[in-house]
Amino acid sequence: MKHKFFIILTLLSLQVTASFSQRTSSFTERELEIIGNGAEDSMFRILQTTDPVDSLILRMSSSDILNPDSIAEDEALQLLISRLRITMDQAGGVGIAAPQVGVLKNVFLFMRVDLPESPVQVVINPRIISHATETICFERDGCLSIPNKSGNSERYPWIDVEFWDEKGEFHREHLEGFSRRGNFAAIIFQHEWDHLHGVLYIDKECLLKEELWN
Numbered sequence: 001m002k003h004k005f006f007i008i009l010t011l012l013s014l015q016v017t018a019s020f021s022q023r024t025s026s027f028t029e030r031e032l033e034i035i036g037n038g039a040e041d042s043m044f045r046i047l048q049t050t051d052p053v054d055s056l057i058l059r060m061s062s063s064d065i066l067n068p069d070s071i072a073e074d075e076a077l078q079l080l081i082s083r084l085r086i087t088m089d090q091a092g093g094v095g096i097a098a099p100q101v102g103v104l105k106n107v108f109l110f111m112r113v114d115l116p117e118s119p120v121q122v123v124i125n126p127r128i129i130s131h132a133t134e135t136i137c138f139e140r141d142g143c144l145s146i147p148n149k150s151g152n153s154e155r156y157p158w159i160d161v162e163f164w165d166e167k168g169e170f171h172r173e174h175l176e177g178f179s180r181r182g183n184f185a186a187i188i189f190q191h192e193w194d195h196l197h198g199v200l201y202i203d204k205e206c207l208l209k210e211e212l213w214n
């Protein structure tokens, strides 16, 4: 009898915990485990297309962070952002998306090569609200999840975007630039945005004009 009562109590408390975490966090238990498996200054493991399980996760779609109003107070989200920043820096990338570390949420970081000193921009729940009608073939795209490879990718030369940053501030911006030697902020944004939809640059490979004539 005592045993039965204990089981019922345990089940009840499990249910309460489950509904509590659903209400307060955008993240699944597995995602919270990944985010919390290291300190804020420790790197994540970056998923690789060469690994069969990783490559399936990289093809999945992500979902929005709930309640953009409480972004600044969301401890798990802030830890995710700190660790993504370290991971991108250590790996020498110009951008990284949360799904690349196994967290299927609409969050990415990218280097603002269009601004002085190229600060890292945190992007949460992004939308591309408008883009150029024509596309260009961007030279030598690369990805931290695709080892030892680069290729040209078809991209829009400019995009208008909306997103929240890590302080919970809303941004509406016009991004442009597709020169690898100068500004290519619009390209990095599109590359990272694609990750949120399970799309990789190898899906968008294109030929440069000079290659077409050869």
Ligand SMILES: [Zn+2]
Pocket (backbone or CB within 6 Å): 142, 143, 144, 145, 191, 195
């Ligand atoms: Zn990538």
